[in-house]
Structure formats: structure tokens, C-alpha cells
Amino acid sequence: MTAPEDGTHEADAPVVDVVIANHDLRRPVTRAVASALAGRTAVRVTVVAHHLRADDMRAALGALGDDPRVRVLEFSDGVPSPAGPMNVGIRAGSAPYVMLLGSDDYLEPGTIDRWVEAARAFGSDYLIGPQRDLNGRSLRDPLTRRGRLTALDAGRDRLAYRLALFGLIRREYLDRLGIMLSEGVATGEDIELSLALVTRGGVVSYDPSLPGYVLSDEEEDRVTTTSRPASRDLEALTRLRERPWIAALEPAARTAVAVMMARFILVPAVLRRPEPEEWSATDADAVADVAAWLSALDPRGLASLSIADHRVLAAASARDPRALVAAAERHHRGPRWTRA
DSSP, rough: OOOTOOOOOTTTTSEEEEEEEEEESSSOHHHHHHHHHHHSSOEEEEEEEEEEEEEHHHHHHGGGOTTTTEEEEEEEESSSSSHEEEEEHHHHHOOEEEEEETTOOOEEEEEHHHHHHHHHHTSSSSEEEOOOOOOOOOOOOOOOTTTTSSOOOTTTTGGGOOOOOOOEEEEEEHHHHHHHOTTTOSSSSTHHHHHHHHOOOSOOEEOOSSEEEOOOOOOOOOOOGOOOHHOOOOOOOOHHHOOHHHHHHHHHHHHHHHHHIIIIIIIHHHOOOSGGGGGHHHHHHHHHHHHHHHHHHHHGGGGSSSHHHHHHHHHHHTTHHHHHHHHHHHHHSGGGGOOO
């Protein structure tokens, strides 16, 4: 169904589908929902009750549970990850634009109205949303070229470093990509989709002056803070190396992707595990396989990594947990200039 271009309220023709996955009735999901409904734009909010009863979720929403712009879908998959419920909510939508909203997070006043206006003005396939913390401070991510707002480049505008899916996505572009959140991985479920959105030829825009997405720190059991084996932490990258589109990227985009994954995913996975008992042969193999893939993906790009990071990658090739522990210790204790 085609949504009206004037942004007026029509419950049967939303301009934006907002998807919220919620797994705990104690979360401030009513705040998230209310912030999404606060503007002039016709919005449909889909709350996916993950491992919860839909009736309980509606009751927790109070009066918002009876709002015709809000629907609750019940979904259980036995997996402690937002990927499954978020994908369910995305697939259930039909509006021209879709956005994801964390159950603990919320939008500043006027956010959706202004984002839709900007996306239309820029012709955006993906409008990256500005982020704020609870004190209102801007989190400048990505660090785009000065004065550049649209037709952004994955490499020159450092888009590959922005993995958080906080923004407005044109549904037609999402359908054309054919990529969703990665289900079944312990963490990093947003990596493939985030990278595809900024590297696969769509018009990407980012205007830091727009109202922002407010990140809350209230959730205490976020999946990303859970201790797990390194092999599980790297599952998203292990899957990604099987995707032909990654190797087919333009050289500059491939460089940006390889450097980001090495610097912000692979190396930290090693540094977070400085004790021998945190490593198994399976974990060492996973690190070695990912390191080898990234080196093959763009060997010249990885040359830009710091000396300390290169030492970690070199240790990975040994497939020896002891070498990884030693590399982590050296990284932590080495002089600052080796990490620059």
C-alpha cells in the first residue's frame, strides 16, 4: 500500500514502520513507543513480544496497547538475540520506510518527521540517524567528510565503522539487498546488514543536525556484554566471509570493511581474553581463520593497522592459544605509540 506523501495520520497507510523487539516486561518500552508516535508522520509501531505473551505485552503498554497505530506480535525462537524478533517485525511491515528502535531507547521530539523530510530531500536509501546519550551529548558517528550530508562514500566517509542500525531505511532498498539481521549468532547480528546498507550502491545520507536517537544505558543484560568463547563472538564474521558480495566490493569499500573488522571486532576479541583458560583450540582456529580471511580480503588495507594490532594478527596465524595470550598481554602493556 502506498503511503501519503504529506505525512498526515492514516492508520492504514503508514509512512514508517517502527520495529521494537522486547524480551522483558520491565523494560521502558512505553517510552520508546510513545516517542515514535509523537510526530505528524503516519507511523505504525510493531512491538514484537520475544518469549513473552502478546496479551502481557499489551497490558504493559497501557493505553498505548489500544492505539490503532500499535500492534503486538508474539514470537519465540529460544534464542537470546534481537535478530529473530526484529526480522519478524520488519517482514510484517509494508511502509515505504522502516526503522529499528531498541526497547530501552527512544527518539527525540520531531525525530521521525525530520528524518522523513531529510530522506525525501536527499533521495536517501539509508538515512543514518544521529545518536545522543541520555545527557543529550551527540555521539558523532560516522565521522563523515566536512560539509558532506548525502551520497556518502563507505570509505572516505568512514561509514563502515557505523554498525548500529539506527536510522531510516527505504524498504525497497532493503528488499533489493535481500539481507536481514543475522539470526543464530551470539553477537554481531547487525554487522552484515549494516555493511550492506552502506556499500551496495544505495544513497546514504547523514545530517548530524537532525533530531537524534537516544541511547539508554539502563539495560543490564545486553547480549554484547555476555561472556562467551571467542569462536562464538566471531560467528558473524565467519558467516560473512561466505558471502560473495563482500569480495566483490569496490577496493576502497573493501579496505574500509577489512580494517573495521580487524580493528574493532577481531583484535578486541583477543584482547578481551588475556587468560589461558579463556582459550580453546576451537577458539584459536576461529581467530586464525578470520584473520586469514581479512588479510586475503585486503592485504594492503590492513597495513594501516597499528603495530600492536599487527602483532595480534601475527599471533593468530599460529593457531596457538598461548601465542594469543602473549599477544594480548603485550598489547595491553606495550607503549602507547605501538597502538596508534
